[in-house]
Amino acid sequence: MFTSKKSIYVLFLAAISLCGCSQREEFLNDSISENAFTDSANVIFRLQANTSATVRSAEDSYTHVQGTVEEYQVNNARVYLFDSPSKLFVKSVLLTNLKRSGTDANGNIIYETEHVSVPQGTYDIFVTANTGRMIDKKTEAEFLADIDEQTYIRGGITDISNGVVMTNRATDNLGTVIANNAEDKDNVVNIFLERVLARIDVAKNADSFTLTDDNSRQYASVSLDGYYIVNLPKRYYSFRHTAVLTTLEEPTWSLAENFGNIKDVNGYVIDPYFFKKTLDAANFRNPDKYFENFFGDYSNPNAVAWTSFKAAENGTPQYNTMYSLENCAMAPTQKNGYSTGIIFKATLSPYNNVYHLAANGDLELVSETNYPEVLYYFNYKFYDSAEALAAAAGGNVGTDNQDLYQAQTFEKDDDNLYHCYYAYWIRHLDNFKPTEMGVMEFAIVRNNLYRLLITNVSRLGSQVLPVDPDTPDEGDTYLKVVLNVKPWIVRDLTNIVL
Numbered sequence: 465m466f467t468s469k470k471s472i473y474v475l476f477l478a479a480i481s482l483c484g485c486s487q488r489e490e491f492l493n494d495s496i497s498e499n500a501f502t503d504s505a506n507v508i509f510r511l512q513a514n515t516s517a518t519v520r521s522a523e524d525s526y527t528h529v530q531g532t533v534e535e536y537q538v539n540n541a542r543v544y545l546f547d548s549p550s551k552l553f554v555k556s557v558l559l560t561n562l563k564r565s566g567t568d569a570n571g572n573i574i575y576e577t578e579h580v581s582v583p584q585g586t587y588d589i590f591v592t593a594n595t596g597r598m599i600d601k602k603t604e605a606e607f608l609a610d611i612d613e614q615t616y617i618r619g620g621i622t623d624i625s626n627g628v629v630m631t632n633r634a635t636d637n638l639g640t641v642i643a644n645n646a647e648d649k650d651n652v653v654n655i656f657l658e659r660v661l662a663r664i665d666v667a668k669n670a671d672s673f674t675l676t677d678d679n680s681r682q683y684a685s686v687s688l689d690g691y692y693i694v695n696l697p698k699r700y701y702s703f704r705h706t707a708v709l710t711t712l713e714e715p716t717w718s719l720a721e722n723f724g725n726i727k728d729v730n731g732y733v734i735d736p737y738f739f740k741k742t743l744d745a746a747n748f749r750n751p752d753k754y755f756e757n758f759f760g761d762y763s764n765p766n767a768v769a770w771t772s773f774k775a776a777e778n779g780t781p782q783y784n785t786m787y788s789l790e791n792c793a794m795a796p797t798q799k800n801g802y803s804t805g806i807i808f809k810a811t812l813s814p815y816n817n818v819y820h821l822a823a824n825g826d827l828e829l830v831s832e833t834n835y836p837e838v839l840y841y842f843n844y845k846f847y848d849s850a851e852a853l854a855a856a857a858g859g860n861v862g863t864d865n866q867d868l869y870q871a872q873t874f875e876k877d878d879d880n881l882y883h884c885y886y887a888y889w890i891r892h893l894d895n896f897k898p899t900e901m902g903v904m905e906f907a908i909v910r911n912n913l914y915r916l917l918i919t920n921v922s923r924l925g926s927q928v929l930p931v932d933p934d935t936p937d938e939g940d941t942y943l944k945v946v947l948n949v950k951p952w953i954v955r956d957l958t959n960i961v962l
Contacts, residue, residue, distance in 0.1 A: 504582060505582060511538070511575045512655070535659075537594075539560075540560045543589060544556045547587070548585075552604075554587070562577075586641050608723060609701075630658060631660060635720065660702070663912075664693065665783040665915040666784050667776065681844075683844040684817075688808050689770065691809070692770055693805070694805050696757050696788055697735060698789070760931055768929070791908040798905060799936055800887070803907070808885065810884050814882075818847070819845060891937075911951060911952050914949055921942060922944060
């Protein structure tokens with residue numbers, strides 16, 4: 465079976481140079497006898513880093529992007545060998561100076577080691593890449609339960625210059641037999657990797673969008689000035705967890721049941737905080753700082769670091785890219801206090817329809833140069849006072865009039881402009897039922913690409929930054945968004961080997 469002073473290589477995507485591989489073996493489990501593993505066999509590990517097993521998502525357009533080098537590079541890799549019958553750890557090998565062997569016809573990048581001497585045996589094989597962490601666990605169950613809170617200490621990740629952490633799907637390489645071949649050929653072990661991050665792209669078609677009434681007459685315009693991504697997790701399971709759930713009771717974890725593809729019926733991806741997301745989101749205050757940019761912390765727009773973004777150029781969207789860890793919840797707990805969403809800040813500009821109540825009781829247009837500190841908006845028109853609003857609505861001025869008329873107020877900010885806000889919650893799997901929350905409807909799942917393009921705005925946003933954690937994610941955002949959710953399969957269409 466297994467142990468020798470020479471272990472395994474692993475491959476990954478990294479430098480394009482043909483560098484030699486180096487290896488460092490880690491300790492043997494003290495529960496396993498060193499003498500049990502004496503015979504060795506040659507192994508080649510072949511890694512395909514851009515293909516993952518099927519992941520249920522909102523849409524797969526079957527189109528792909530050519531990613532950056534940082535998105536598919538592999539700088540180092542570590543192979544973990546567990547004795548398949550006993551599920552006890554045998555050894556790990558750290559591989560550096562990895563080489564790229566080519567690209568297949570689909571653009572998937574292939575890395576492989578030269579032959580490596582590995583003790584004969586039957587293994588469950590797990591691989592991590594682009595991380596210096598050693599997962600020091602003696603049993604397979606403890607190993608798979610590992611939570612990494614050291615690698616991505618920030619929730620919003622923009623710098624991936626050292627590569628993205630990747631792992632193989634835990635159910636992919638079980639019971640792998642390594643033995644001497646009769647023809648003295650190498651064993652070839654194929655490893656398919658997925659990133660532990662998801663990618664979020666945000667863009668807009670235009671800087672300014674026109675708002676019209678029911679008769680298609682313009683009454684205002686809004687300019688999307690910036691955005692802010694909220695509820696970004698800072699911890700992740702090293703190997704992806706899934707479960708079939710109908711309650712918030714945590715399952716008894718099983719390798720066969722909980723570490724493969726997500727099930728079609730009541731199937732969830734599980735993040736380390738999943739079972740802490742209860743129905744009572746209103747009282748959730750992010751006590752252990754699991755979320756960066758926690759939604760409930762930002763009632764003051766001036767305290768938010770808004771990210772600016774550009775409009776499309778010659779019809780081509782200019783996407784801003786950021787990376788996030790997984791964030792999932794049970795269908796009833798898919799609420800603003802937990803889900804990853806994007807808050808947009810917009811500048812509001814009335815379109816020649818601000819009215820003033822004159823002394824004779826008539827409503828008169830206000831010059832653009834004399835717009836008041838506070839605007840009252842009602843039925844596609846704006847007013848410079850509560851009295852003018854009441855006159856327009858045919859009522860009397862009173863403290864409850866604004867609520868009575870369902871009017872909105874917009875106050876000039878420090879920049880002497882009126883602002884409104886929109887919230888968009890990132891959807892993973894649309895159930896196409898606008899009043900019913902679906903399983904995995906709002907979520908972020910590793911190795912998926914979430915690409916959002918704002919194409920239009922249907923009405924004015926909120927006059928204040930919305931911060932009710934208990935609000936369900938399902939609802940009208942008043943933003944017209946083209947959302948493309950697909951497995952994040954990065955294609956490199958150079959140097960294709962046919």
